[in-house]
Amino acid sequence: MLTIPVITEPALSSLRKVISTLKAATVVSAAAILSQGKSDLEANAAAAFGHFEDVSRQLHMFRKAVLEDALIPTKDNALTVDVDIDALDRVIDDVDHQIAQTKGALHAVVESSDRSGLEAFAERIGALGRALLGMVTLIAPSAAHSDAPFLFDQFFLESLQELSQRDWSAT
Incomplete structure (x- = not known):
């Protein structure tokens, strides 16, 4: 087992950005699912897929940065x-595997005329979120257990509900 020292706070900050990107992907996915017009649906779905790709790219950049930072001596007071x-x-x-499955589930929902598959997509986004939060557990075990875990599936369903009740005629 080869280990590297990871400075906790900058690593957590980077992971928070990745989590924020996944939250954006979740909300934009809800918007895509609720889109009435073909052009809105296509634009929102493309944006959601782009956010999912950004999550993967950010994680791979995170890995590269962590490995590079391990070569630099840390300050004595760095945790x-x-x-x-x-x-x-x-x-x-x-996470990459979960992203692929989540994108497939989103594609299935937006391609169906009755938007069937919402539950499957919610399950996929939840599994993706749990996989991503596993990274927090790896990098900062104490931080991972101090808060209740963020539930991406619940966040998706709440976003779907909130967006469906919004009056879009003014926009």
């Missing part, structure tokens, strides 16, 4: 955690 590189790669691979 670090030893991270198993293989475990890090497994989590990133799992």
